[in-house]
Amino acid sequence: MYDLLVVGAGPYGLSVASHAAAAGLSLRVLGRPMASWRDHMPDGMFLKSEPWASNLSDPEDRWRLDTYCAGQGVRARHGEPIPVEMFASYGLWFARNAVPEVDERTVVRVSAVPGGFEAVLADGEILHARTVALAVGVLPFIEVPAVLRELGPSYVSHSSHHGDLDRFRGRDVTVIGGGQAALETAALLAEQGSRVRVLARAGRLNWNDVPPAWERPWWESARTPHSGLGCGWRNWFYAERPGLFHRLPETTRARIAATALGPAGAWWVRDRVEPAVELLLGHEVSAAHASDGAVRLETVSRDGELTSLETEHVIAATGFKATRERLGLLSDELRGELAAVADGSPEVGRDFESSVPGLFMAGLVTASGFGPAMRFVHGATFTAGTLVRGVRRRLGTMPVPVRQQRREARDPARR
Incomplete structure (x- = not known):
């Protein structure tokens, strides 16, 4: 039986695994490394976060x-x-150097058993562990507006469904949403020759400013410090003090998690969108009908005006909703034991442990517990160290960890 089973091999799962290995825990890491980044983002996209x-x-x-x-x-x-x-x-380079070998098989079910948990893999093998860390990323939590859910995949898709956009060359596409995913997807579509429009509820788009220089007068840094989530003391608090964020009242945490760092486009995509993409702002889809290779969208404006348009495909860049019910790889019994907070996400304690002893959470699903940083790669650093300390407490192995044998360093240029 393993000490820890890490389910997921994205930035959070790999980071947790690195810290767990260094702590001397016996562990197994399952999942295709960096799968969402490799398979669900088209070429030409950029990280919005600073390097x-x-x-x-x-x-x-x-x-x-x-x-x-x-x-x-x-x-x-x-x-x-x-x-x-x-x-x-x-991420693949990190996995090769900082993490024990990753098992790329898929976990299809996690259940509680006496003494810990059992995980069933896609090929039928069963693994047992005393603790589990779920680092499943964002894909289980895809959110598509209810009005579009009855349309088939030939007519509507989520922005995360596309590893490339070639199928839309020369076609008419409507992107729904006003955040980075919507705007960058629209820019890439326009640049490859698609006829594209952005439809958003907001009356105007928000654009992030060009970041100030790293080296600047001390008084500017004191007024608006850099942080992993952008400039300003509020962002600094979210980025650098997730542990203190966790101490806020639950209602305050839920409100901030839902509203902070709302939809906005990166400064470097603005000039690629505004001259090339039709913008239909202040409108919401009220009905959608598909027939003869086209989708008819009925929309209502903020002042009640009704309009309609036809398009060949709708891409919903409408984000993710990380609720307990969408953790489909957990058995019904185990999922039912999870306590949830007001927004439906699992309740997590100070060490990222859920209400089920030994079951830990990482990533987007913990944003209501530890703040907006958990929506970004930046949050993986706090999560990994804190979660592994929690695992060691649960296992009763809190003395000084056994330092992992250092791997022979190799030239990064050859990786």
């Missing part, structure tokens, strides 16, 4: 994004976005 805020976490801080980039002959500079494909490659 220095996009590191996966290992205890010795050796396997950083800037180290990987340097090995590829690229400088990771403040204010210069990193391509998603480079970030995905960085």
